[in-house]
Amino acid sequence: MNRAVFLIPLVVFFTLAAFFAERLVALRHGDAPNLLPSMLINKPVPAFALSPMPGHGGSLSSADIKGQVTLVNFFGSWCVACAAEHPFLVGIKKSGIVPIFGVDWRDDPVKGAEWLSRHGDPYTKIGLDPDSKVAIDFGVTGAPETFVIDAAGVIRYKQTGPITAEVWESTLLPLIKELRK
């Protein structure tokens, strides 16, 4: 057999290692998996009106999220990371620190409602977005994503991926307090 064949594993490995190294450098520069700078930061919330989730109050529209600091959380019953994040949102709801509006994204409303009854409902109001109409306007790339919106209805921050205790204490909570001033 050709000796060069025996070099293939080495080449494959160093190619992989180069990719890993590139990612590590990017991480150091603040990139993160699934992190996209939102074009909408410091822009007003796009206008929308979503139909309500049966059994979970009325419809959600852009008018609802003005007048106070709020979170808008995109979730779906299909999303595993959302289930991981969910207890934390329920905790925020219990603490009453900030209202959370939910957008049930690319989901069957029946499954979404079941999922909420299973995991608890942390949302002040919920809108259904099965066709990504609003998600596209918000520039959502995956679930969960959470937007921090100030009292004037301007998007101030986008959290990509689950809210963890660390993210909450180091980033979101200080920002919310800052925006309230």
Add this chain to the structure above:
Amino acid sequence: MIPEIGHFALILALFVAIVQASVPLIGASRGNTAWAGVARPAAVAQFVFVATAFGALMHSYIVSDFSVKNVADNSHTDKPLLYKIAGVWSNHEGSLILWITILAVFGLALALAGRNLPPALRARTLAVQAMISVGFLLFILLTSNPFARLDPAPLNGRGMNPLLQDPGLAFHPPMLYLGYVGFSMAFSFAIAALIEGRVDAAWARWVRPWTLAAWIFLTLGIALGSWWAYYTLGWGGWWYWDPVENASFIPWLAGTALLHSAIVVEKRDSLKAWTILLAIVAFSLSLVGTFLVRSGVLTSVHAFASDPTRGVFVLALLAVTIGGSLILFAMRAPALQAGGVFAPVSREGGLLVNNLFLSAAAATVLLGTLYPLFADALDLGKVSVGAPFFNATFVPMMAPLIVVMGVGPLLSWKRGDLSGALQRLIAAMVATAAAIATVWLVSGRSVGSLEAAFGLGLAIWLLAATAVEYAERIRLFREPLAASLHRAATLPRSAHGMSLAHAGLAVAIAGIAGATAWDQESVNSLRPGAVTTLAGYDIVFQGVEPVRGPNYTSVRANIAVSRQGHAVADLHPERRQYANPPMPTTTAAIYSNGVSDLYVAIGDTDGGGATVVRVYFKPMVPLLWYGAALLSLGGLVSLSDRRHRVGAPTGKRRPASQTGA
């Protein structure tokens, strides 16, 4: 004081490892037996020091010494003892200590066992093991010291994620690590063989028990993780194709391939370079998994505290370990080409097909896992690869493998008789066809039921073919029963092991197919006394009551399950609220009749006293656990085979005087 002893022991272990990694290697190459002989006492000393460090950390957890930062971050006085102990490996630093401890245990085992191992091979293998130790000890000491102190010490710790406070998860990491680290033995043997430039049947026989042991632990570890997900995450899923799960599954696939290719080396003196490569790859994939999980380059639901600085260190470690071993492979492996002719229809041909499919499957899962990372690096946009990708690629690759698995064991070495084998499998084919037809007709003739029919068909095929092969071996029904039983009793244990493991896979496949196709669920908001029915069970919700646990408060439901008027079970699903850290969890209650599960979990109770009760009927899920248990049992039986215990190799390395013994 005790944490400092632990820290100091780690430093001593590092120096011992440096000696163990160099002196025996020089001794073995120069034929200096005294220098080569350093390996064994060094491995013992290394174990003593590492075990001291592990014991010191565990002591700090058990006595809740919150002046140790690691303990303060991850423990709490109100945790039950089991979770104080499990807290040791619930975090990055502690899990590395567990990793290095297991590595030292394997080193100790190799130093003490295997008396008939050639001294040079043992010296080199232990030296390679020590090189891995040096890397990881440096990693711990330079970036992840678990003994760092905190001044002033907090009054209490921050506690451990309650989801992890579960018996299934307390033992899951040690099992996984025993598997991952166990592959380091195959790796060290492979590197030692490359340095020596010799791979033969005896080598394959020495490396196999270590690989088998690692594989058994990894199988159990993966099964425990899956079981934990099934009953704690509250909706009855058992596999998510999450990067962390894949990180354990990819080495498992490679290790399974290695187990089978090592047999070809042992019996046919062939596939040598490939087997060496698999031994390197199985361990390398374990290391890559560690890197992916801890560096933060991939997102996962099981987020370990990720840290890019550590990532740089692990990547450097990977580059040296894997890169170095593959350079050695490229230099030395071409000289290993030897061995018999390879007929496509033969036992070794079947094992080769097994290896091709398993490696392709491992590569596919790796590609799917890493694709988001490639896409990130190449600016192709942010993507996530989920279950649909893996189901569409992995499953079609497994199906032909299972078909070949039925035939392969019936083929003889060198030149198999395919038509003869197929003739003997006619009964299995008929059973398979009957199973597919029956399942399809009974379960509604839809596309979904066609998938279930094929899945179960594969399971029946593998089970029947394995049974046929076993019956052939003991000549069941061809000779009097007593003669067959005598044959069964004298069969090598590895033959029993293979049959058990293959049957275990068949059972697991049946579980996967059935659980995927026929699960039912019903979600209702019930008031006390209300009844709901699912899959023939009557489920009476009797109400909820508050319960206090050691470190949580809980709402517990009382649910009576009956079937046709006969009481079947009382189930008590809970909704727990842990105190430190404050976090709610659900604990499902499961009634299993051995073939299917009735899975009940509760949600919130509203102001009117109605509680959300979710009931799932999960048919055939228990088969998954039986399958995993059978797989491990098969491995264990095979491990107890005489040729591993006695280790008496035939052939080149055996002194002539022992041939008749």
